[in-house]
Amino acid sequence: MQANNVNSVISVIPVKNFEESLSWYKKLFGRDPDVVPMEGIAEWQIVEAAWIQVSIDPENAGSTTVVIGVNDVEEQCKTCSEANVPVGDVVEYPGVIKMAEAVDPDGNKISFVQDISDSTSD
Template sequence: MKSYINSLIAVIPVENFDVASSWYASLFGRKPDLIPVAEVAEWQLAEGAWIQVSIDPERAGSGAVVVGVDDLEAQRGVCSESGIQLDETQEYPGVIRMAEVCDPDGNKISFVQDISGFDPAG
């Protein structure tokens, strides 16, 4: 079956937009790539893959997103340089290595390195 999907945006609900957007700028090492409307900030993490931080006090803290990385320890270093400490690395042998952090509202961000050797392109 043919898929017509060409992009993905993970929406992270936050209570305080200024605090959250500053925290995510530190996490990603740069200001947002796009601010389409007031109290919405977006970072493009890969081609067609975006994280959107938006004000939504009723749902704040209920988000979770998994971000694939090529090198988990290198990502840990990037986060550490910005003052953000990831949790201890968890490894599922032959599958993934991952480390997590929660934003100021409690939304969970997981950085995951595939160590399975699986190639989705076939």
């Protein structure tokens, strides 16, 4: 694969109960999906050329982890809390990352990761 030929990334999250998951992801993203291309599939554009797709796929539900890079993991946790989306504690790997994880109704993990590798230490 040539990097200069890539123009987008879509992460597919398999779920068992589409309606329950749709409701959860609407809370997580704070809005309705950007695209519903067909029954059982919903897509959100989270940044330019990066999408999350929720898709009915009971056999594979709960087996996915999506990592979303954020500028401020604590702010993301606050946003999730305000939307009633539980997020785990912030875990810090000093000099590398801070991360927190939300788990959808099927057990798929959404990891919010803040790069702190350029932060200066005292």
